[in-house]
Amino acid sequence: MKGLMNELAEQGLLRDIRSSLPCKVELDLTLCFHTMPYTESLLQGIGGNLNMLPTSGNLAEDIFSKRNYASNPETEQVVILTLTGRDTMLNAGDFLRQILRPPIKKQHPDPGESNTRFELLGLKWLPRLSQSQSKEITPFEVADIPWQRSIDQLASTPALICALRGINAFVCLAERLKVLTSVVGKLSSSHGKLHSVMSLTPEMAIRQAALFFTDKDFVADPVNRPTLKYIPPPSRSYRTEGGEARRGQTESVFSYMLFGPQLLCTVLLIKPSAWAHNLAKILRKLDLEKFHVVGMKHISLTAERALELLSPEVKQDPETLQDHCSYLTSGPLIVLCLQRQNAVKKLLDLLGPEDPKKARSCDQFLWRAQYGISSVQNGFYSSLSYLTAVRDMRNFFPEGLCCAQSPILEEEEIFNMKLDPLVSLEFCQQRKIVKHEIRRQLSFLSSEPTLTQGLSLLNVLCQSTCLIFTAPMLLGSEHPPYIELLDQLISKEFVVTGVRLTRLDQTQAHLVSELLGFSDSAKCSLLMDDPCLVIAAQRDNAVTCFDSLLDSISWQKPVVQDCMQYLLYPETEKQAEALLCCFFDSLSLDSIYQIKPQAS
Structure with missing residues (x-):
């Protein structure tokens, strides 16, 4: 061993070890080798x-x-x-x-350079x-x-x-x-x-x-x-025959080479003001990148929950921290759980740097470059690591996800949604819907009304509807048709005010069918067991003119026509209000309706 150490010293391979030692300390065998x-x-x-x-x-x-x-x-x-x-x-x-440690010649490698x-x-x-x-x-x-x-x-x-x-x-x-x-x-x-x-x-x-x-x-x-x-830690606990828990290496390189990486989940938050008019575009981008949506709903963050999402760098500056918290709690957000191979890293790569200016300097097609305004209003939050994604899934989707159960999700105690936690006759009776007044004041210098706290006029044309996209629209093809239909509706001036991806059991499916006035068992079966996407949306005559709007969209987009039979929607305002109370406990601030607890 001494001879080997001398040979390494002659070749200059022990220079770093010598330089780290105090002047009077001699180079010892034990500093170089462990036998x-x-x-x-x-x-x-x-x-x-x-x-x-x-x-x-x-x-x-x-x-x-x-x-x-x-x-x-x-x-x-x-x-x-x-x-x-x-x-x-x-x-x-x-x-x-x-090969393992190539020399670094450039501080910033050229784009595409390995x-x-x-x-x-x-x-x-x-x-x-x-x-x-x-x-x-x-x-x-x-x-x-x-x-x-x-x-x-x-x-x-x-x-x-x-x-x-x-x-x-x-x-x-x-x-x-x-x-x-x-x-x-x-x-x-x-x-x-x-x-x-x-x-x-x-x-x-x-x-x-x-x-x-x-x-x-x-x-x-x-x-x-x-x-x-x-990715999930390769080292997992398992039970031996005696019941003792030990740590063991369960990663199989050969299995990985054969079948590839497992499907993983990550969490994406679309921040306030970024989703009402852009939801369909963002969903299309996710679909093109092979993300599968297994959880989606709109939420309002508390200051405590907002703090959990902020990076340590943001928390160091009290003023910046306050700006971020104020923005995140200013209105509803859309939270999505997304599934695909390499989900966590892929989504982070698509979003780009948190500052939209830096994102635009890197690549104008990064999502924060497209939808971000400032380092505070940057459009999105995404889980920063696998462990963060697990935390986010537990926090935002305690009711479970709309996907097939997998061993990796079971191990993290994240389960498949069996039924909707909000949909029941009892809960429907505990909620009521209240229509807000839009206050306008007529200006004598202009024909355009301006929003103010003055003269109150009720906008009787604006209506909210509740659209149910059933499983064939979500899973029926390589590119789910619901995205194209939602995009067309938004182009027709619909404003999305609420969204939930859910799963109904048999009792809940029958309740929704009764609210819609369906006697057809085939339509009721569309609601059972498989996921369905429920969207609250509003515009002028959203309920009374919805059939004619669909006919217009079908004529413009024939690809949507084949799936129209799988879209369920109310025919009267009374049905729309009942469905909104059934599926939602709150709507966005833009909504003409707000859902309140029923007075006892």
């Missing part, structure tokens, strides 16, 4: 035997008939890199270090590869002229097999190899030998990994895994 007795468990804990290979039955043969391997470049990918040749082995350590940090999951060193291993590793096809020559070379020289993980790993590793060597899985014109070969596809990666590694051989490196804050 301990050999045990099998210790060897396994640091990555296992570097040249022991798995048995032939490591993975079931039927997995290789699978056609859809995990290949989403936005998420982590596992790639296998093979370094071969005796000359390459001499510099393999430095070569691998440059900045992926790779995580080294496992290493295997072999004196030579077998013929079958060489056939899996070679980048050439059987019909290619160099194929046999590459097999012979791989089977006659040492090989270092590296398992690497990173975002968009296949593209980023190929780019990095181009910088480091002129040979990227091809025969070099100068040497005629393979130096580095990477798996080119997810299927090749899992076939190669199965030859050299088992799940136990992979050792995660949290320090070099920047995505860790956006």
Whole structure:
């Protein structure tokens, strides 16, 4: 060990350790190395035997008939890199270090420039590869002229097999190899030998990994895994036969390579003044980015709840803190729970920096750049990490989510919604609807009325309606038709004043059917069990002229016509008011109606 330390010192590799020591303290062995007795468990804990290979039955043969391997470049990918040749082995350590820790030449990399940090999951060193291993590793096809020559070379020289993980790993590793060597899985014109070969596809990666590694051989490196804050912790508690709770590594790299990352949920808040006229546009953007809405409602925040959403930087300045709290509590917000792969990080990337000016300087198409006005009125809040998303889901959706139950949600004690907590005959009787007066004063200098506290005139034309988008409109196609219909309604001057994604049981479905005056069991069945989106909206003659508005929209947008039968709505103002009291306990401040407790 002393000789090894001296050799490292001669190469200048201990300079940082020496510089951190006081002048009179000598460099000691214990500062450079930690030794301990050999045990099998210790060897396994640091990555296992570097040249022991798995048995032939490591993975079931039927997995290789699978056609859809995990290949989403936005998420982590596992790639296998093979370094071969005796000359390459001499510099393999430095070569691998440059892949894992490339020198940072620019403080701000150019757009599109690869900045992926790779995580080294496992290493295997072999004196030579077998013929079958060489056939899996070679980048050439059987019909290619160099194929046999590459097999012979791989089977006659040492090989270092590296398992690497990173975002968009296949593209980023190929780019990095181009910088480091002129040979990227091809025969070099100068040497005629393979130096580095990477798996080119997810299927090749899992076939190669199965030859050299088992799940136990992979050792995660949290320090070099920047995505860790956006995904569930890989370490989970489980029960042993004796009932004792222990911590165990449940992450399977092979399962991940086969099936990809799990569906995750995150929370998006659309802040006051940003949603009444833009809700359909925002929902369309979410749909195009493959987010699935599993929770949605309008809420009013208390000062306490608003504080939970603010970052530590905002809380440091009392004046800024007050501005944020005042804005968040100034009116209703829309809160959505969104589900997709890589949900937390993807949504944060779409929103951009919290200051809209910075967002516009980065990319004018970032959502805060489009909808934000200032660092306070920036349009959106999104969960900053996986753990924050779990907290937000528990806070905002205690009644549950409208999605299929998954193990990961069950583990976080976030459950599927079974029924609507507001819809019941008893609750309907406890609420009443009150129409507000719009106060206007006529100006003698202008024909336009101005809002004031003067002469009171009741706007008799303005009506509120309650629209129920049933499951076929939410889930019926690749792009849900309800978004297009909602966008058309908003373009017809409808103002959204309330929204809820909910699920009704049989009793609740029958109650709503009675309020709508339906005797058709088919329409009642549309309301049962599956999610439905309930929207309160207002405009002039919203109830009495709604049929003619729908006819106009159908004529302009034939794509909407096929799904009209799945939209349920009231035909009279009395039905509309009953539905609003049934589904909502409050509406936005813009609404001509307000829902109040029934006087006892």
